[in-house]
Amino acid sequence: xxxxxxxxxxxxxxxxxxxxxxxxxxxxxxxxxxxxxxxxxxxxxxxxxxxxxxxxxxxxxxxxxxxxxxxxxxxxxxxxxxxxxxxxxxxxxxxxxxxxxxxxxxxxxxxxxxxxxxxxxxxxxxxxxxxxxxxxxxxxxxxxxxxxxxxxxxxxxxxxxxxxxxxxxxxxxxxxxxxxxxxxxxxxxxxxxxxxxxxxxxxxxxxxxxxxxxxxxxxxxxxxxxxxxxxxxxxxxxxxxxxxxxxxxxxxxxxxxxxxxxxxxxxxxxxxxxxxxxxxxxxxxxxxxxxxxxxxxxxxxxxxxxxxxxxxxxxxxxxxxxxxxxxxxxxxxxxxxxxxxxxxxxxxxxxxxxxxxxxxxxxxxxx
Amino acid sequence: xxxxxxxxxxxxxxxxxxxxxxxxxxxxxxxxxxxxxxxxxxxxxxxxxxxxxxxxxxxxxxxxxxxxxxxxxxxxxxxxxxxxxxxxxxxxxxxxxxxxxxxxxxxxxxxxxxxxxxxxxxxxxxxxxxxxxxxxxxxxxxxxxxxxxxxxxxxxxxxxxxxxxxxxxxxxxxxxxxxxxxxxxxxxxxxxxxxxxxxxxxxxxxxxxxxxxxxxxxxxxxxxxxxxxxxxxxxxxxxxxxxxxxxxxxxxxxxxxxxxxxxxxxxxxxxxxxxxxxxxxxxxxxxxxxxxxxxxxxxxxxxxxxxxxxxxxxxxxxxxxxxxxxxxxxxxxxxxxxxxxxxxxxxxxxxxxxxxxxxxxxxxxxxxxxxxxxxxxxxxxxxxxxxxxxxxxxxxxxxxxxxxxxxxxxxxxxxxxxxxxxxxxxxxxxxxxxxxxxxxxxxxxxxxxxxxxxxxxxxxxxxxxxxxxxxxxxxxxxxxxxxxxxxxxxxxxxxxxxxxxxxxxxxxxxxxxxxxxxxx
Numbered sequence: 001x002x003x004x005x006x007x008x009x010x011x012x013x014x015x016x017x018x019x020x021x022x023x024x025x026x027x028x029x030x031x032x033x034x035x036x037x038x039x040x041x042x043x044x045x046x047x048x049x050x051x052x053x054x055x056x057x058x059x060x061x062x063x064x065x066x067x068x069x070x071x072x073x074x075x076x077x078x079x080x081x082x083x084x085x086x087x088x089x090x091x092x093x094x095x096x097x098x099x100x101x102x103x104x105x106x107x108x109x110x111x112x113x114x115x116x117x118x119x120x121x122x123x124x125x126x127x128x129x130x131x132x133x134x135x136x137x138x139x140x141x142x143x144x145x146x147x148x149x150x151x152x153x154x155x156x157x158x159x160x161x162x163x164x165x166x167x168x169x170x171x172x173x174x175x176x177x178x179x180x181x182x183x184x185x186x187x188x189x190x191x192x193x194x195x196x197x198x199x200x201x202x203x204x205x206x207x208x209x210x211x212x213x214x215x216x217x218x219x220x221x222x223x224x225x226x227x228x229x230x231x232x233x234x235x236x237x238x239x240x241x242x243x244x245x246x247x248x249x250x251x252x253x254x255x256x257x258x259x260x261x262x263x264x265x266x267x268x269x270x271x272x273x274x275x276x277x278x279x280x281x282x283x284x285x286x287x288x289x290x291x292x293x294x295x296x297x298x299x300x301x302x303x304x305x306x307x308x309x310x311x312x313x314x315x316x317x318x319x320x321x322x323x324x325x326x327x328x329x330x331x332x333x334x335x336x337x338x339x340x341x342x343x344x345x346x347x348x349x350x351x352x353x354x355x356x357x358x359x360x361x362x363x364x365x366x367x
Numbered sequence: 368x369x370x371x372x373x374x375x376x377x378x379x380x381x382x383x384x385x386x387x388x389x390x391x392x393x394x395x396x397x398x399x400x401x402x403x404x405x406x407x408x409x410x411x412x413x414x415x416x417x418x419x420x421x422x423x424x425x426x427x428x429x430x431x432x433x434x435x436x437x438x439x440x441x442x443x444x445x446x447x448x449x450x451x452x453x454x455x456x457x458x459x460x461x462x463x464x465x466x467x468x469x470x471x472x473x474x475x476x477x478x479x480x481x482x483x484x485x486x487x488x489x490x491x492x493x494x495x496x497x498x499x500x501x502x503x504x505x506x507x508x509x510x511x512x513x514x515x516x517x518x519x520x521x522x523x524x525x526x527x528x529x530x531x532x533x534x535x536x537x538x539x540x541x542x543x544x545x546x547x548x549x550x551x552x553x554x555x556x557x558x559x560x561x562x563x564x565x566x567x568x569x570x571x572x573x574x575x576x577x578x579x580x581x582x583x584x585x586x587x588x589x590x591x592x593x594x595x596x597x598x599x600x601x602x603x604x605x606x607x608x609x610x611x612x613x614x615x616x617x618x619x620x621x622x623x624x625x626x627x628x629x630x631x632x633x634x635x636x637x638x639x640x641x642x643x644x645x646x647x648x649x650x651x652x653x654x655x656x657x658x659x660x661x662x663x664x665x666x667x668x669x670x671x672x673x674x675x676x677x678x679x680x681x682x683x684x685x686x687x688x689x690x691x692x693x694x695x696x697x698x699x700x701x702x703x704x705x706x707x708x709x710x711x712x713x714x715x716x717x718x719x720x721x722x723x724x725x726x727x728x729x730x731x732x733x734x735x736x737x738x739x740x741x742x743x744x745x746x747x748x749x750x751x752x753x754x755x756x757x758x759x760x761x762x763x764x765x766x767x768x769x770x771x772x773x774x775x776x777x778x779x780x781x782x783x784x785x786x787x788x789x790x791x792x793x794x795x796x797x798x799x800x801x802x803x804x805x806x807x808x809x810x811x812x813x814x815x816x817x818x819x820x821x822x823x824x825x826x827x828x829x830x831x832x833x834x835x836x837x838x839x840x841x842x843x844x845x846x847x848x849x850x851x852x853x854x855x856x857x858x859x860x861x862x863x864x865x866x867x868x869x870x871x872x873x874x875x876x877x878x879x880x881x882x883x884x885x886x887x
Contacts, residue, residue: 004422005413008430011521015427049431050526052834053802054849056825062769062780064791066684066693074776075768108442 016047031078034297041261106226109219111361116366118227118282118314128190131183140180147181193228193282195221196268199250200289202239202259207322214251214287216319216355220286223363224289229284234271237262244271261293283313286362290330291320300328302337309342317345317362334359343367376403380461382663383471390664391478395739396656399483399495400456405463411447414460419452419641420501424508424631425517427525434560441781448681449473451653453484453642468670469677469787475660477652482742487648489641490748492539497638504631512623524623527632529838532800533611534633537642538751607804607819612636614805619842629842643798644746651695652742658696689765697749701759702741703734748793755791757784767791772837793823801827803849816843820851827851829860829869834861 057273065075109115136146154173154297158164164171180325199205235250236242245253268285276283293301310316320331329349338344345365347358371862377383384403391398416433417423439445448469453457459477461470484490494500512520535543568576608614612633616626642649658678666674681692705711709729718724741750759765760782767790769780782784793799802821810817816839820827832849839847839862846863850872857872 003413004425005416005433008427009433010430011425011427012430012434047431048435050840051428051525052530052831053529054803054820054832054835055532055828056769056801057828058798059772060770060825062777062790063794064689064765064767064787066763066765066777068691068764069766069779071766071779071781073779074771075775075779076569095503157703168581172535193611 007129012049015049016107025028047366054099094322098109103226106222109223109359111228112130113364115223115360115363118224119364128188130184130188132186133181133183134186135182135184137180137182138178138327144181146179146181151329152175153177153179155254174331177321190229190281192230192232192280193224193284194234194235194272195224195284196231196234196271196286197239197250198236198242198264198268198285198287200239200259200261200264200292201237201253201255202292203255203292204256204259204290204292204323205254205321206323207358208324209288209290210251211353212321212349212355213319214351216358217286219355220284221361223359224284232266232276236264236267236271238267242267259289259293260297261287261289262297262304263307265301265304271314278312284310285313285316286319287317288319288321289330290323291325291330293330293333302333303328305334305344307339310338310341313343315343315365315367317347319362320346320348322350372826375405377405379467380405380470383467384474385414387471387474388479389483390660391475391656394656395735396478396482398457398478398485401458401477401481403461403477404458407463408440408446409437411450411460412440414449414463415447419450419458421462421475422502422505424501424505424524425512425552426521428528433589438543443805449477450588450865451477451480453490453495453638454491454497455485457481457484458498466584468666468673468675471665472657472661472674472677473496473668473752475665478660479656479811480649482656483645483649485769486743487641487746488744489644490795493638493641494634499636501635507627508631511628515624520624520628523628523841524632526841527629528613528833530612530615530842531632531636532611532798533637533803534640535609536644536797538610538613538762540639549803556764593621603808604736604805607806609802609804611803611805611818614808618808620844621842625842641746644748647691647695647698647747648742648745648750649695649797650692651697651699654692654696655699655738684846694763698754698759699738699741701756702754703738703883705734707732707734709733714853731823734770748792750793751788751795755788801825806850810848813845815848818847818849820849822852826853829853832860836867837858840864862867 031251049117062158069075110117133144136149138284150173153178155164157174157177158171171276178282197213198212199213221231221233233247235245235247237245237250237253237255238259238261238264240260244267249267264287272278272283305316318331318334322328328348331346334344345362347354347361349355349358384401388401412433414421415436416429418429423429433735436445436447440447446462446464450460457477457480459473459481461473466475484493506519508524522818547706558877564583566576572781590653603618604614612629616629616633621629626883661678682690682696684690684693688868707730708727709715709731710724710727715724715727718727740752745753758850764782765787766782767780768788770776771778796802804819804821805816806819807815807817809815832851836849846861849862850858851858853869858872859868859872860869861868
């Protein structure tokens with residue numbers, strides 16, 4: 001049956017894909033569906049179109065909330081939905097928010113962005129033994145008793161010994177009847193991935209840009225973790241020199257000073273060689289920067305990538321976040337040098353809304 | 368006794384409906400007949416996307432809404448519990464897969480809404496046959512689409528929707544002026560035949576009762592008055608008009624179908640307006656009654672835990688936000704308690720003794736009566752204005768927040784009662800939307816439209832405002848202007864069909880005229 005809503009839904013999809021009514025395209029926004037995982041809110045990419053109307057801007061805007069907190073405590077970011085009442089005014093619609101697991105999130109992301117599943121590299125197999133309950137034994141704990149088999153065996157015995165009465169079908173197993181499930185070891189290939197996040201923390205990267213990187217890394221993690229059995233994440237920050245840090249430091253460090261991207265590439269290369277030999281690992285490199293590099297360093301970066309990193313990794317992604325200070329030349333440099341490189345993805349991320357396009361660019365290759 | 372409609376309502380639910388309805392009536396609720404429909408989530412999403420009306424006109428935004436609702440459900444992010452439609456009979460939708468305890472809760476909640484729709488004065492002017500009306504609208508718009516093309520009509524609807532909030536929400540209650548009839552040409556240059564100031568008289572007495580000299584003088588006087596009237600440039604509208612959509616209907620050069628489409632959008636906007644105006648009260652009232660009916664009557668002991676879970680789910684307050692359900696129900700409970708104990712009137716207001724106030728109980732028992740009165744006459748603005756008290760703010764730890772321009776964050780601003788109330792009322796006034804009026808429909812005597820934004824300290828979003836002007840221009844076809852204030856400066860936004868301009872108004876602004884031209 002064709003429902004009335006299908007017509008409207010199809011029309012909406014066509015608008016989003018840019019097939020019809022291109023004047024509405026500029027009102028398309030992302031991320032209205034809010035999910036929650038472990039106390040953190042995440043927005044799930046879902047295109048929306050906002051019809052423009054006369055409305056208030058965020059400046060001087062305010063409202064009323066409820067809960068603890070001292071004067072001056074920040075309670076939310078402008079643009080993350082309107083706080084306060086007046087948001088949904090449809091009558092009597094209760095909307096409930098539910099917790100999500102990371103697996104759910106990855107699945108939703110994959111579905112929304114039509115991401116292909118990753119085919120792990122064939123050569124990188126570690127054989128791992130896993131136990132599967134496929135066997136049967138005469139002894140075992142009661143909790144593993146195989147009811148059906150036990151019943152059948154007892155029934156057979158009772159019929160054979162003529163102690164079964166069909167009018168009163170009582171079957172009582174004795175010790176010899178009981179059968180238990182048992183396990184057999186099975187060799188399974190295990191696919192491991194090592195994700196390297198490289199970020200430029202030079203003075204030109206502001207908090208907004210780091211926020212974008214964080215959101216993007218969150219989704220990349222979610223997706224790759226759903227694709228591999230074991231995932232190790234390494235974080236490298238760099239300005240003119242690079243060092244490896246933990247996740248918290250990664251997002252909260254602010255350095256000043258210049259940028260030498262090759263320092264990070266060198267460090268990543270060193271860690272790969274020492275700890276994550278490509279023969280055993282699927283290696284992913286994600287580099288985020290505002291594209292400002294010391295001029296003479298660019299050539300060095302290109303040769304490092306070409307000779308060292310690219311042959312070793314499944315995928316190298318460079319995400320360039322737009323910053324008020326950066327020149328963005330590094331993007332062009334890479335674009336020129338690696339035009340048809342299969343395992344390199346480049347993307348420019350203008351703002352928060354560009355995150356999903358960029359993820360699609362990075363992970364849409366199924367590598 | 369009401370007719371219980373059995374639209375695919377299973378027997379067990381029907382029994383619950385009868386029981387709930389009887390309890391609701393016993394508590395004094397007064398409602399329209401209620402028709403419950405049990406739907407799958409997909410069907411519910413469809414109807415919810417249509418704003419509750421199964422037969423809406425075709426438009427992509429319903430599809431967008433639907434996608435969001437059905438995906439949100441499929442991914443397990445959100446779920447609509449119920450929907451109620453202000454209509455006679457009242458339609459309410461239940462979700463098939465809900466547990467029985469949820470259905471009970473929802474039904475009780477629905478009777479609360481239904482009573483509110485029927486009795487609250489702000490709903491008194493709404494169309495109670497909206498179910499049929501929207502279906503008619505759907506048919507009309509579909510026929511226009513057949514005749515003039517889907518894209519053309521839909522784009523025109525987009526433009527109308529962009530202006531949808533420019534209505535005068537109080538106009539259903541106050542007649543500000545006579546309706547203007549486009550075809551009423553009387554008095555337009557027609558010579559005056561009769562002489563109204565002439566007294567009736569017999570022929571032979573006429574010269575005496577109506578002396579010719581007096582008549583002549585009078586005729587002359589009226590003639591000169593008419594001249595004056597004619598020479599005075601008529602201002603359109605006479606007074607600034609808040610119902611911009613009405614003004615457009617009356618004066619914009621619209622084709623017949625466009626006129627009808629705009630009228631449809633306007634009618635639906637007026638239908639939905641009271642729901643926005645009474646969100647806190649309406650939800651508070653319905654929640655008050657579902658909790659009363661459930662806990663005192665219909666819930667069985669085994670359902671307690673699920674009920675408590677789901678009830679608190681709806682009442683939950685996200686840190687830093689305000690839940691209209693919670694605010695509404697707590698305020699109503701507060702009112703009931705205060706009027707039960709006699710905590711009102713000058714004596715109460717003047718009492719400063721903390722202990723006396725705490726123990727204050729005159730045992731008047733007027734609470735129930737009072738909240739029924741409140742549900743009849745108030746809307747959210749008057750409700751908050753009248754009943755939000757210092758004690759209440761403190762008890763529920765309300766605070767006001769504001770936007771910090773430097774950090775682009777919302778921050779807690781104050782816990783002062785005055786400030787909280789101010790913020791809350793501001794956000795409720797005109798549903799937290801700017802008030803904009805048509806000041807002149809013949810600006811510069813060139814048929815340009817001049818709008819005026821009444822500025823209360825919060826600027827408009829300029830990019831949106833400019834795009835909205837573009838839509839307005841589509842309807843008006845002549846240049847359109849909006850006077851507003853940006854960063855404390857009076858500013859005029861204009862769109863002449865190709866270019867947007869922003870320029871400061873008044874003072875010595877001519878030298879510093881700053882133009883921001885944006886190619887259309």
